[in-house]
Amino acid sequence: MPQHRLTRRAFNLTAGAAAVTLASPSLAQPAWPSKPIRIVVPYTPGGFTDQMARLVQPGLQARLGQPVVIDNKPGANSQIGVDAVAKAPPDGSTFGVVIAAYAANTTLYPKLPYDPAKDLVGVSLMGVSPLLAAVNNDAPFKTAKELIDYARANPGKISFGSSGNGSAAHLTTELWKALTGTYMIHIPYRGAVPALTDLLGGQIQLFFDAPTGLINQGKAGKVRLIGVAGDKRLPAVPEVPTFIEQGFAGFTGSTWAGMLAPRGTPREIVKRMSEEVARIIQLPETRAKLDAMGTFPAGSTPEEFDAFIAAETRKWGDVIRRAGVKAD
Structure with missing residues (x-):
């Protein structure tokens, strides 16, 4: 076969292979995922x-x-x-x-x-996950309104815990303080567990936290759940009203x-x-x-x-x- 025909055939095969590659992205790159994630x-x-x-x-x-x-x-x-x-490498792994x-x-x-x-x-x-507010069973208030009335009459007498400075629990309580014009003392903890322990023991009176940590404690009667910081009640504790329902318009924290x-x-x-x-x-x-x-x-x-x-x-x-x- 003449050399020019071999060259032309080789060119056509190469061009055809390139066309297949361009037309089929899956051949150009491996399917994802190709390794553990x-x-x-x-x-x-x-x-x-x-x-x-x-x-x-x-x-x-x-x-x-x-x-x-x-x-x-x-x-x-x-x-x-x-x-x-x-x-990390931006490769989907x-x-x-x-x-x-x-x-x-x-x-x-x-x-x-x-x-x-x-x-x-x-x-x-x-x-x-809208935060739940819990108060110690021996605290001199049983509802959100009673808590706010007490806080206004006794500035600095209520201590609230959080899982740390800047946590959702801390910031949600600060938002509530600003909304209600109250002054309460913040006690930061290194995690939710020690804060809950001190709530149970009465060292703090109020604790906002993710529902996972408070639902069972509330159902067992170990703390009193006074409100949900969301726009609807939680299916796990349907008896606990939202703060919005209790007159705190626009208050949400999650x-x-x-x-x-x-x-x-x-x-x-x-x-x-x-x-x-x-x-x-x-x-x-x-x-x-x-x-x-x-x-x-x-x-x-x-x-x-x-x-x-x-x-x-x-x-x-x-x-x-x-x-x-x-x-x-």
Whole structure:
């Protein structure tokens, strides 16, 4: 065969192969996921954030066909774990689950090791958990109104606990103080468990916290649940009214859980993960578990979650600046 015909044939074969490659993106890059997925939880095992991550873990493994590993990286009010996500390769192998403290940290810490706007993107809002307010059984008030009347008549006589400076519990109580014009003493703890212990013992009189930590204590009669800081009652404790129902218009405060990814993660991967998380969150068996936790299921698009984070950052930033809250 003449040389020029061989050359032309080789050119045609090469061009044809290139056309197939361009027409078939799946041949140009491996399908996702092609390796195990890591979900970083910036808190210790057993807490609300960890529970939410483990709630979707089995479903993600089944649907994505790869192991999904929970990696707990606590410390610095979630900064260590979030920084690990921000600096991870944006290849769809690393995600993170965060809570309301993530939005508050933007104002609390002027020098974060990561830039929330530049280093991370939202994947999906997973669930919203309005805080419950509990008071010690021996406290001289039994309702939200009685508590406020007592606080106004006795400035500084009520101590309230939180799981730490800048936590959702702390900021929600500061918001309530501003709304009601009261002065109460803040006692920060290193976690919700010691705060609850002191509430039971009477060292503090008031504690706002995620429902997971208070529902069983309230049902057992060990504390008195006086209100839900949301716009509707919790299915797990339907007898407890919202603060809005009790005359505190517009008062809401919650923790929430949502998934993030390193910025630069391919958009189709972020979208796929968002869809899978939302699908798992809305399953009847998942919703039943969330109900028991006092958490309303969400499941959002990445764009919706980004907008939600921006709104939360503004809301809690205003509270932090007005109350003069400082990080530990």
